Amino acid sequence: MPSPLGSPTSSRSVTQTVNGSHRFTIKGYSLAKGMGIGKHIASESFTVGDYQWAIYFYPDGKNPEDNSTYVSVFVALASEGTDVRALFELTLLDQSGKGKHKVHSHFDRALESGPYTLKYRGSMWGYKRFFRRALLETSDFLKDDCLKINCTVGVVVSQIDCPRFHPIQVPDSDIGSHFGMLLENEEGSDIAFNVFGEKFHAHKLVLAARSPVFEAEFTNRMEEDNDEIVVTDMEPKVFKSLLHFIYRDTLIDDEEFVGTSSSCMPSVSDALASKLLAAADKYDLPRLRLMCESVLCKDISVNSVANILALADRYHAMDLKSVCLKFAAENLVAVHGPGSLRDLPVLGQASAMFSSLSLAQPMGKLLCARMVLSISKKTARRCSQSSSRQLQDVRKNSVVVGRAEVCGHSFLMVVIRLTGV
Numbered sequence: 507m508p509s510p511l512g513s514p515t516s517s518r519s520v521t522q523t524v525n526g527s528h529r530f531t532i533k534g535y536s537l538a539k540g541m542g543i544g545k546h547i548a549s550e551s552f553t554v555g556d557y558q559w560a561i562y563f564y565p566d567g568k569n570p571e572d573n574s575t576y577v578s579v580f581v582a583l584a585s586e587g588t589d590v591r592a593l594f595e596l597t598l599l600d601q602s603g604k605g606k607h608k609v610h611s612h613f614d615r616a617l618e619s620g621p622y623t624l625k626y627r628g629s630m631w632g633y634k635r636f637f638r639r640a641l642l643e644t645s646d647f648l649k650d651d652c653l654k655i656n657c658t659v660g661v662v663v664s665q666i667d668c669p670r671f672h673p674i675q676v677p678d679s680d681i682g683s684h685f686g687m688l689l690e691n692e693e694g695s696d697i698a699f700n701v702f703g704e705k706f707h708a709h710k711l712v713l714a715a716r717s718p719v720f721e722a723e724f725t726n727r728m729e730e731d732n733d734e735i736v737v738t739d740m741e742p743k744v745f746k747s748l749l750h751f752i753y754r755d756t757l758i759d760d761e762e763f764v765g766t767s768s769s770c771m772p773s774v775s776d777a778l779a780s781k782l783l784a785a786a787d788k789y790d791l792p793r794l795r796l797m798c799e800s801v802l803c804k805d806i807s808v809n810s811v812a813n814i815l816a817l818a819d820r821y822h823a824m825d826l827k828s829v830c831l832k833f834a835a836e837n838l839v840a841v842h843g844p845g846s847l848r849d850l851p852v853l854g855q856a857s858a859m860f861s862s863l864s865l866a867q868p869m870g871k872l873l874c875a876r877m878v879l880s881i882s883k884k885t886a887r888r889c890s891q892s893s894s895r896q897l898q899d900v901r902k903n904s905v906v907v908g909r910a911e912v913c914g915h916s917f918l919m920v921v922i923r924l925t926g927v
Contacts, residue, residue: 520667523593523660526554530561532653538565543574551584555592555661558585562630563655569634577639579610580632581657583624591621593660594631601654602646608637613660621662682754685712689753697724698734704742708749716752717789739788744781751782751794757801777802780817787821799826806833 530549532538538547546568549561564578579596598608610633612622622631642648688694688709695707714721723735737745750758779801786794802814803826811830818827 518667519664521662521664523662524555525658525660526552527656527658528552528559528561530563530655530657532563532655533651535565535648535651535653538563541565543567543570546578546580554659555663557583557587557590557661559657559659560584561596561655561657562632563653567634567639572635575639576635577637577642578632578634579636579655580630581659582630583627586627587624588626590624590629591662592624592631593621593662595658596632596636597656597658598637598647599654599656600646601649601652604646606646608647610636613658621660682756685753686750688712689749696733699737699745700734701737701740701742701745706742706745706749708752713752717791719789740785741781744778744785747778747782748785748789748794751791751797755793757782757797777805783817783821783823787823795821795823796825799823802826803829806830808837811837 528549532547543566544564545566546562546564548563551558551560553559560582562578562580562582564580566574567576568578568580569576579598581594581596583590593612595609595611595613597610600606600608612631624631637647647653692707695709697708697710697713699706699708710720710724714724740748747758750756779798783795783798783802786792786798799818802817802823806814806829811833815827815830815834817823818830
């Protein structure tokens with residue numbers, strides 16, 4: 507006799523797309539023309555469905571057979587992946603306000619041909635004949651020598667949808683707000699800080715738990731010592747921000763944390779994020795250091811990179827330093843001017859390593875001898891998109907006479923010949 511059947515079970519497979527969009531603005535279209543058939547300008551990579559993507563714009567077209575008649579636009583898989591299935595939409599935005607955008611969509615054809623499969627990193631989907639170039643240059647899509655392309659990617663994912671009964675939502679942790687109230691109310695405080703006459707009351711146990719520097723300081727203090735510490739190397743506003751982080755684990759809400767590049771904001775060295783970075787280094791608070799690095803990273807420009815790199819080097823902000831050096835390499839010509847990177851101590855270390863070098867061959871008339879950042883092939887490709895001619899001139903008229911490693915970064919000493927002499 508067969509055994510009785512158990513309770514039936516069920517499951518359901520759900521296949522859907524994880525969608526995301528990226529807008530790519532191309533300024534200086536007229537200058538990009540003539541870069542060559544098959545040469546492209548790439549957007550920053552963006553993430554959709556756990557994969558990295560990038561938009562490629564070909565001003566002179568991708569197909570040699572079209573002889574630059576069309577511009578080409580593609581979206582490429584920019585991270586590792588195998589047989590990634592996705593839907594795409596590329597939209598050339600009408601900048602007249604009429605809303606007559608040029609849309610090439612794969613979403614509309616999903617039922618006919620299914621999603622497109624990208625086999626490996628670098629695989630692309632797009633249009634060799636995206637738009638006729640002569641029409642583009644007289645259209646409302648081009649305004650102030652600028653194009654705007656919007657890309658939507660829908661990554662196909664499948665999962666088993668299990669039934670969920672009576673879900674219970676767990677709110678986000680509010681422990682930071684509770685500790686923050688402890689700081690504001692000063693309840694149970696057992697230590698005071700005198701910062702240029704302004705008093706701050708805190709709790710030794712909290713400070714010691716968060717900072718090994720505070721822990722060591724409180725451990726070594728004698729019982730008969732006065733429970734007041736005088737702080738002379740930090741402004742009251744900075745110390746208040748430091749305590750705010752220690753108790754709440756967040757940055758204080760202050761307008762000086764907004765980008766410092768605006769003319770109405772303080773300089774990089776005077777910005778609150780810079781001063782708080784110094785405090786994070788002093789009290790060994792790695793998370794606060796990273797938060798300040800993240801804020802300062804958003805303000806990196808040709809004009810500010812030297813100062814920010816100096817701060818990063820002084821306060822052991824290694825991630826920020828790497829970003830600054832990478833930015834300098836990608837904008838090599840622009841940042842190598844008066845009052846720029848060549849005046850920094852970290853580069854002075856590298857320069858000193860080359861002091862004993864002599865030229866092994868006659869060079870003729872010399873323009874100057876300089877030390878520049880070593881540029882990888884990947885970085886060189888990015889540089890070629892913005893300053894290819896200047897970079898090529900530097901390479902063509904340069905001879906490498908030395909190499910050094912400073913702070914984990916590779917440097918080259920080059921001699922640049924004076925052309926046309």
